Amino acid sequence: MKCRKLENGKWECYAEGPRDPITNKRNPIRRQSVKKSTAQRKVKETLEALQSGIDGQTANHLPFREVAVEWMDVYEQSGVKKSTVRSRQSTVNLLNTYLGDLAIGRITHKVIQDMIMDLHRKDFSKSLLTHVKVTANFIFRHAQKQRLRMDNPVDHIVIPRRRQTVEEIESEEIKEKYFERDELERFLAATRTDGLIFDEEWFFLIAFTGLRAGELCSLRWSDIDFEESQIRITKTMDSPGAIKDYELTPPKSVQSIRIVDIDDNVINMLKRLKLNQLESRMKFRKDAENYHDKNFVFCRQKTGYPFSTKFLYRRYLRLCEKAGITKLDGPHILRHTHVTMLTEAEVDLDTIMNRVGHADAKTTKNIYTHITKKMKKNASKKVEIHYGEIFSAYFEA
Structure with a gap:
């Protein structure tokens, strides 16, 4: 040189x-x-x-958004769920607001870091910033494979952390993740006194089986084994738009495919539900030609189409208002409540994880730890209540 x-x-x-x-x-x-x-x-x-064969001329003129489109086409064909594709596309759209018109070969590490810092200043969550970083990394790795870049400007990008306020820390206490016993009783009572059709069955079933909302919505009668008192979980509901466009997809993970044992109360409730469904079919038999007969446990009476998880969430909020409950995280809180019920029944953690379909869930473990600590404290108090007089008598003597 x-x-x-x-x-x-x-x-x-x-x-x-x-x-x-x-x-x-x-x-x-x-x-x-x-x-x-x-x-x-x-x-x-x-x-x-x-x-190294890098096409610098193309890289210095090809916009980021066009490379992102190429990568999304490949990503969609990689076997990921449609809901995941939609989530990833949403992140790509956000990336395009910052990088879309920039040439893929001219985007530097500083440009990426400045974008992350700007999103942080706009109070986007850490999880979203991580999602942005991961998605950008995928796109630039694709650019490397296409000989449009030698390096990856996403390498060594730092995601800033925001210090939590005392109020935020307190609001995130683990006890907010599940219903206390009195809250559960009030909520389930509301399903009977103020509930609409299916409210009682939906929310009792989640509370006493730990099913996810999507798993519940996708249940078919063939998944219920009345003889063995079991529910088989093999799918989940994906319904981003009109319910007629719903799709049954594989569950969240391999561990989510499972068989859940259920008690006689749940079995009897499902038997009553099936009988009511048959009676409803007879009532609306004139619409039989247009009936969507896919054997769903929970479906619209006239059409047979299943319900969406968003529909369940709206029903949940309505019942919380009726019951005077402020924990508005959604039906998932009943799933967490099921974990507390199992823990208080002294079921071991591995069995609980298998039952709810988790391989490694931080929230489940935190709830388990929190409840077991409370049980230990309660055990000490119970000893004091039942045998405290012996202790007192000994030292007073």
């Missing part, structure tokens, strides 16, 4: 590039900068890119 200082005060460095495969001639690489070291670095980077 040779360098010379130009009359305008800038430095120009140049080196022989690789031979042209057609003409066999070497093309000189020239780069200018105020600093000699910068000009040298630019020549070196260009030379390395050419030697």
